[in-house]
Amino acid sequence: MVRFDRAVAAVLLLITLGFSALTAQQIRSVATSQEIRMAVLSAQPGDEIVVNDGVYDLGETLIITRSGKEGLPITIRAKNRGKAELTGSSHITVKSASYVVIEGFLFTMTNGPAVLLEGSNNIRVSRNIFRLKETKQSQWLHITGNPKEPLRRSHHNVIERNLFEKKSQLGNYITLEGSKKPELLISQYDTIARNHFRDIGPRVENVLEAIRIGSSEFTFARSHTIIEQNLFERCDGDPEVVSVKSCDNVIRHNTFFECFGVLSLRHGNRNTIDGNFFLGNGRTGTFLDSTGRTWQLGTGGVRFYGDSMTIVNNYFEGLTGRKWDGTIAMTSGNAEYGQGLPLTKHYRSRWTLVAFNTLINNASHLEIGYDGEGFQGNWWHLPPSDITIANNLIVGSTDTLINLYTEPINAKWEGNILHATDDAIGMSRPVRTGVAMKYVALEKRDGFWRPAAGSVPVDGAEGEYRTIVADIEGQPRVAKKDVGADEQSTAPVRNRPLTASDVGPDSK
Incomplete structure (x- = not known):
């Protein structure tokens, strides 16, 4: 009997402790700026702070230093998505904290950053609308180190399912950096996913990218950032829509629609661009630079420098950019690693793989070795070296499908198929092997062109390329791969061109 009583008492104690733990997690409804501040100051792991509909000016930066726990985050959210507006000076700084969720707000404050993460980890910024009122240069969301704890990375x-729109002053929608002293510690393993970036511009010469990952100081820093399944629409502010300036990042399954500029691997090494859609829709424009020169603007694809980049499974259609804004722009460089030159230079591309991409009806297609033509007194005389260009499908009716401004050094060409129609030319210079001019039957299905059944690219790839295991739709590549971004398959489609309903605050 005593043993039974003790067992019952033990069970009751566990139930009581469990109930106490549950009741300790509070849901707090707040309706004033002061209530928001007080709730944040006393928040405990698992607490949820629900901000009622209304317009709030916090008067000064809201600093969050409280941390949640894994599975028990501190959540600060709008009661109704987009109905709690933070305006005026309502900036949020998360400082040396972890496991915090910021969700559902409309940010309209004056200048940024609307959200600043300093030396923090496992923070989720989700389903917000960023529409700031700008009077000067600023970043809208900034991830970096804590100046008072510089060794805290x-x-x-x-950063997921947000809408960023209507930025016109210098700065970025999202900037990811880190501490620079006493040592370089860039933020690592962050994810930027399912966001909608639109209408940034008009064009300036520099510093108006939608996203920047790193800077020249972080050229050799390993960031391991993933940018995936985002929609970029009319992001026109900078020659670089997304600027990657660090190492070991992955940009995959995004859609770039009518953007003046390119996805640029500007600094760093070992970055990957995989399975993205670049859709130009034939859009063009003009830009007057600071010297009074008028430039023709075009929608671009990718441009890259540095070592060991991977550009695979991407689809490019209707792009109008050339040279710096070309569809695949592999320009020459003006510096080599080890020369002691500033890291702001354009370092020669080496050991890069460009494979299994599809390029359809662009103003330019694959451009290699452009030297800058003396722009701003600069020449780029170091052509790409030791690159592999394999199993790409290029179809076009104008210009030159592969334009070699300068011959790359020790390049490997394998399995590429060109279909030049109307006035198009296959190549500006002959290549001995690895490029074939053939008729390609295409069909448009699920938003993009792909080889028809039985067409030449089907099962036509050369080489094994074992690391490329899926196509642009996420379908498996079989033993005998198809040339281009698409693999004929009946497997489920996991990736397709994105629309506004797929991303942003209201997406599933």
Whole structure:
């Protein structure tokens, strides 16, 4: 009997402790700026702070230093998505904290950053609308180190399902950096996913990218950032829509629609661009630079420098950019690693793989070795070296499908198929092997062109390329791969061109 009583008492104690733990997690409804501040100051792991509909000016930066726990985050969210507006000076700084969720707000404050993460980890910024009122240069969301704890690195933060729109002053929608002293510590393992970036511009010469990952100081820093399944629409502010300036990042399964500029691997090494859609829709424009020169603007694809880049499974259609804004722009460089030159230079591309991409009806297609033509007194005389260009499908009716401004050094060409129609020319210079001029039957299905059944690219790839295991739709590549971004398959489609309903605050 005593043993039974003790057992019952033990069970009751566990139930009581469990109930106490549950009741300790509070849901707090707040309706004033002061209530928001007080709730944040006393928040405990698992607490949820629900901000009622209304317009709030917090008067000064809201600093969050409280941390949640894995599975028990501190959540600060709008009661109704987009109905709690933070305006005026309502900036949010998360400082040396972890496991915090910021969700559902409309940010309209004056200048940024609307959200600043300093030396923080496992922060989730989700389903917000960023529409700031700008009077000067600023970043809208900034991930970096904590100046007072410079050795505390930011990491594993998630920026997902937000809308960023209507930025016109210098700065970025999202900037990811880190501490620079006493040592370089860039934020690591962050994810930027399912966001909608649109209408940034008009064009300036520099510093108006939608996203920047790193800077020249972080050229050799390993960031391991993932940018995936985002929609970029009319992001026109900078020659670089997304500027990657660090190492070991992955940009995959995004859609770039009518953007003046390119996805640029500007600094760093070992970055990957995989399975993205670049859709130009034939859009063009003009830009008057600071010297009074008028430039023709075009929608671009990718441009890259540095070592060991991977550009695979991408689809490019209707792009109008050339040279710096070309569809695949592999320009020459003006510096070599080890020369002691500033890291702001354009370092020669080496050991890069460009494979299994599809390029359809662009103003330019694959451009290699452009030297800058003396722009701003500069020449780029170091052509790409030791590159592999394999199993790409290029179809076009104008210009030159492969334009070699300068011959690359020790390049490997394999399995590429060109279909030049109307006035198009296959190549500006002959290549001995690895490029074939053939008729390609195409069909448009699910938003993009692909080889028809039985067409030449089907099962036509050369080489094994074992690391490329899926196509642009996420379908498996079989033993005998198809040339281009698409593999004929009946497997489920996991990736397709994105629309506004697929991303942003209201997406599933």
